[in-house]
Amino acid sequence: MPFNSYPFLFLFLPAALLLYWAAADELRPSVLLVVGACFYAFAGLHQLALLLTMTFVTFGAVRLLSSPAPSRSRFGLAVLALNLAVLLAFKLAGTPWFSAASVALPLGLSFYTFNLVSHGLDVYRRRTPAAPSFVSLASYATFFPTVAAGPLLRFDDFERQRRGPRRFDAGLLELGLLGLIVGLAKKVLVADPLGVAVEPLFADYERLGLWDAWLAVLGYAYQLYFDFSGYTDMATGIAALLGFRLPQNFNAPYTAVHITDFWQRWHMTMSQWFRDYLFLPLSRALLRRSTSLDRADGIRGLCLVLTMVAIGLWHGTTWSFLAWGLYHGVLLAGHAHLRVTWRRPLPAGASRAITFLAVLAGWVLLRSPSPEMALRIWEAMLGLHGWGERALRTGATLGLAVCLLLVVTNTQAESSLLRPRRSRGQAWSLAALFVLSLLALGGRSPFLYFQF
Amino acid sequence: MDPGPVREKLRSFIVATLVRDASYPLRDDEPIITSGLIDSFALAELAVFVEREWHVYVPDPDLTVERMNTLDQIVARVLQG
Numbered sequence: 001m002p003f004n005s006y007p008f009l010f011l012f013l014p015a016a017l018l019l020y021w022a023a024a025d026e027l028r029p030s031v032l033l034v035v036g037a038c039f040y041a042f043a044g045l046h047q048l049a050l051l052l053t054m055t056f057v058t059f060g061a062v063r064l065l066s067s068p069a070p071s072r073s074r075f076g077l078a079v080l081a082l083n084l085a086v087l088l089a090f091k092l093a094g095t096p097w098f099s100a101a102s103v104a105l106p107l108g109l110s111f112y113t114f115n116l117v118s119h120g121l122d123v124y125r126r127r128t129p130a131a132p133s134f135v136s137l138a139s140y141a142t143f144f145p146t147v148a149a150g151p152l153l154r155f156d157d158f159e160r161q162r163r164g165p166r167r168f169d170a171g172l173l174e175l176g177l178l179g180l181i182v183g184l185a186k187k188v189l190v191a192d193p194l195g196v197a198v199e200p201l202f203a204d205y206e207r208l209g210l211w212d213a214w215l216a217v218l219g220y221a222y223q224l225y226f227d228f229s230g231y232t233d234m235a236t237g238i239a240a241l242l243g244f245r246l247p248q249n250f251n252a253p254y255t256a257v258h259i260t261d262f263w264q265r266w267h268m269t270m271s272q273w274f275r276d277y278l279f280l281p282l283s284r285a286l287l288r289r290s291t292s293l294d295r296a297d298g299i300r301g302l303c304l305v306l307t308m309v310a311i312g313l314w315h316g317t318t319w320s321f322l323a324w325g326l327y328h329g330v331l332l333a334g335h336a337h338l339r340v341t342w343r344r345p346l347p348a349g350a351s352r353a354i355t356f357l358a359v360l361a362g363w364v365l366l367r368s369p370s371p372e373m374a375l376r377i378w379e380a381m382l383g384l385h386g387w388g389e390r391a392l393r394t395g396a397t398l399g400l401a402v403c404l405l406l407v408v409t410n411t412q413a414e415s416s417l418l419r420p421r422r423s424r425g426q427a428w429s430l431a432a433l434f435v436l437s438l439l440a441l442g443g444r445s446p447f448l449y450f451q452f
Numbered sequence: 453m454d455p456g457p458v459r460e461k462l463r464s465f466i467v468a469t470l471v472r473d474a475s476y477p478l479r480d481d482e483p484i485i486t487s488g489l490i491d492s493f494a495l496a497e498l499a500v501f502v503e504r505e506w507h508v509y510v511p512d513p514d515l516t517v518e519r520m521n522t523l524d525q526i527v528a529r530v531l532q533g
Contacts, residue, residue, distance in 0.1 A: 127513035260491065275492055281512055283496035288503070296469075300493045336491070340472050 001042040002446060003234045004187050009438075012039065016144070017241055021168045029139050029162060032242075036142030043107040050106055054083050055134070055141040058116040062130040062137075065123045073124065080120035087113045091317045108148040110314055112141050114273055119155035121277055128156040136162070145239040149231055149447060151249040152269040161244050172240055179237020181434045186230030187447065188440040189433075194223040195445065201390070205373050205380075209388015213380035221363050224448060225254065228267070231447045254359070257351040259331045260339075262359055270311070279307040300336050305329035315366075323374070324365040331358055453506065459527045465501055466523070470494040480524050485517045495520055502530055 001008045016035040023031045041048045057079060064076030087110060093103050119137070122128040131137035140158045141147070198219035201212055208216065232249045239246045249268050256262035263271050283303045290299060305326065312325020345351070361378065368374035379385055459480070467476040470490045484490050495515040502508050508530055520526050 122513070125511060125513050276512070280492060280496055280515060283493055284499055284512070284515075287496055287500040296493075296497055303493070336493070339491075 001039060003231065003238070004184060004441060004447070006438075006441065009184075013238065013241075020242060025166060028166060029135050032162070033135055033139040033142060036139060036144045036147065039144035040107070040142055040147055047106040050086070050109075051112060051141060051147075052138065054086060054113065054116060055138045057082055058120055058141075059131060059134050059137050061120050062123045065120055066130040076120070077124060080117060080124075083113050083116050083120075091313070111150045111152060112147055114152055114270075114314075115146075115155070116141060118152070118273060118277065122154065122156065128154075131155060131159070143239075143244075145235040145242070145244070146246065149228075149235075150267075150269055151232055151235065151246050152273050153246060157247070158244070164243075166243055168243070172243060176237045176239075176241035178430065179233045179235075179240060181237075181430050181437070183230045183233030183235075183237060184437045185433045186226045186233060188437045191223050191227035191230055191448075192440070192445050194219045194226070198223065202367060205368075205376055207388075207390070208377060208380040209386040209390075210380060210383045212388035212390050213377050213385075217360050217364055217367075217377065217381065220367050221254070221360055224363065225250075227448045254356055255352060256355050256359075257348055258355055259328070259335050259358060262355055263328070263332065270314075274307050274311055274314075278310060279303055282306065297337060297340070301333035304332040304336060308332060318369070319371065320365055320368055320374075323371070324362055327362050327365055331362075453531055455527060455531060458506070458530055459523065461505065462502075462526055462530070463523060466490070466498070469501075470497060478523060481522050483521045484523070485521050498526065506530060508533055 001012060003009075016039070019035060020028060020031050037048060037052070040051060061076045061079035061082075064072045064079060067073055067076070090103065090105050090109055116137075119128070119131065119140075123130045131140070136159060137155070139162070140153075140155050143153070143158065146153055198216045201208060201216035202220070205216075229250045232246075236246045247269050251265040251268065253262055253266035256265050283299060286299045286303065287296065290296075306329070308329030309322065309325045311328075312321040312323070315321045315324075346354070364374050364377050364381075368377065376385075380388065463478055464474075466484065467478050468474040471478070471484075478484070482489075485492070485495070498520070499510045499515055502510055510529060514520070514529060519529065
């Protein structure tokens, strides 16, 4: 059941909130589990069965992982790895190599698998105790604000909030409604119209000229950002209505001053997951094997490339995700090298422009189902296929230009400016935005990150 | 372990190997990660250096910005053993 649908907004969400807040304190974890399971069941009962089975397997694994006996702990790791095997199997089933066995990816599989695996690894590394009960782990895995597309949340963070004092107040309501409405507006008033404007351009990519190609790629860049950050805002708002605070997932990514900075601002919870559970342990293991820290630069580059390839494959196992991950890995390794060898920083404006262009070139890879298409679009962006005027005629230019003028970047400072205020002006503005968004809901489309 | 030599050895490793500027005047309470002076990879280098130098294993969960952001914090973690 998507967040951007009438049944969710007017039936499921009010009923879930009512049940949750009306329940006695000791019953709330169970209510959260039941509500989460009901939400997820709309994706299909077989998908819910898979989610609960993986949670059960993880629950067994963390019991083994918390054991002081190394053999039991190692066995626990093997059991935990079953989650990753399931994820890999579904990802590969969607590739052309396994087209005969092609099956749809269960909703949010990449996200809840990583949540479960992170809990197992945290228990193994003695960072956090094992989930005290199956209900607590299952209510975490099925937490409906985040189960479909994150943000990724650590179990100890969730559990600490779940066990904390629960009292519904006006502050939560204001924060929740703000996130819900702003997120919905980002999705249906900005991301969806942008998608409609750029889709025909990508569909007919062989005829793209300079203007068309730039408009298509810029439009896609902003569609992706508004779609995903809109979803995240809605998830954050819904979680606030349940009394939970989610970690920040975006921090003005298109204002990054270098590519490393971009990855510290885009899908932050995923980047942090890969840094903590892959990049740092891998870097450390390779450095320990190295006889001298003089080889650190090479190891850093290798680990960055491997981590970004893994991030690409986490999104999907097609060539475009692999190429996109590899591209960013090479950029990050190059930047890490330049950072220590070239100590004359560019002016901030130039750095931002170069970084944004590099990110745009990367989005072309992500959006292109074939290398030929990516190459053709890059050529068009360089002006090798004429000027192109179709986009100007379709009116897409105006829509994109207006969008690009928007300064909705999700910085900490702007989030603070956007904090709930008890003012009639903000209340009326939000109400108007909500009504406009509801009117635009008719032609709703799924959130782009649901496919991962 | 004597904190004085540990602090100076760490300071010299951080500025010479991680910051790559041996003349950099690193203060004891200066944030080195949140300020962008070093990145998260440097934490792995730091952990391996500590392990080789003093045979102290700093577990991965301790290699975080919150726990290793200043020379003071790093020295305290090494002395903890």
